[in-house]
């Protein structure tokens with residue numbers, strides 16, 4: 001039987017995936033956290049919302065079997081390219097699924113490569129699930145993918161009160177960079193709005209890029225980020241049957257306090273649970 005062709009990412013989403021990596025040229029500094037957890041748990045590992053493989057590819061390079069899940073074929077195309085550039089052994093440790101992470105535990109391809117020792121939801125990806133119900137379902141999905149004794153880790157941005165006040169639609173220039181892939185000069189400008197009733201930050205990002213002296217091309221994306229408190233994250237994890245090991249305030253697993261800009265939850269699936 002002929003194989004179904006892999007859907008080709010459209011040009012606009014391919015550009016946005018490339019610009020995602022340019023944005024992350026400023027290293028969030030979280031990969032060592034995941035490498036350390038992976039050394040502790042061993043594999044297999046599942047990363048939900050794998051993006052362009054910033055975390056998954058180093059884990060595969062460390063010799064772990066990693067499954068990456070993402071909705072966006074353009075992001076997954078970049079994971080393949082990144083893994084391929086890291087060498088055939090790395091690529092052989094990585095399997096990718098184009099899937100909604102909330103449904104991942106119902107996919108026999110994904111469960112068939114498990115059960116997993118470590119499930120990762122990194123770098124604010126939980127906020128992209130724009131309702132409490134979907135965020136809760138993500139924790140459920142992680143718990144169901146884990147083996148007894150396996151560990152889930154979720155990292156979510158906690159904007160300060162001052163940040164939220166400034167999310168009133170004003171435009172701010174975040175950076176100007178040269179993209180090493182294209183040689184273009186790129187600016188990133190953002191505008192954010194905060195809806196405190198729904199705890200939703202709507203973020204419009206405008207990238208303008210061009211070769212020096214040439215008219216720029218504009219790429220725009222809008223994301224809705226539903227903020228989640230440490231308490232809510234804890235209760236979603238516990239409702240999913242996970243036992244919270246640590247609620248930290250940074251990627252070094254330092255304490256969570258009023259000044260923390262993020263919450264990092266580490267939770268285990270009890271060995272005795274079904």
Ligand SMILES: C[S@@+](CC[C@H](N)C(=O)[O-])C[C@H]1O[C@@H](n2cnc3c(N)ncnc32)[C@H](O)[C@@H]1O
Pocket residue numbers: 048049050051052053054055069070071072075099100101102121122123124125128129
């Ligand atoms: C902020 S990026 C994080 C990527 C990667 N984990 C990292 O740390 O660099 C969020 C990713 O989540 C993906 N995503 C958003 N909603 C999703 C969903 N419901 N299911 C699967 N992937 C999703 C997006 O396509 C994007 O690649």
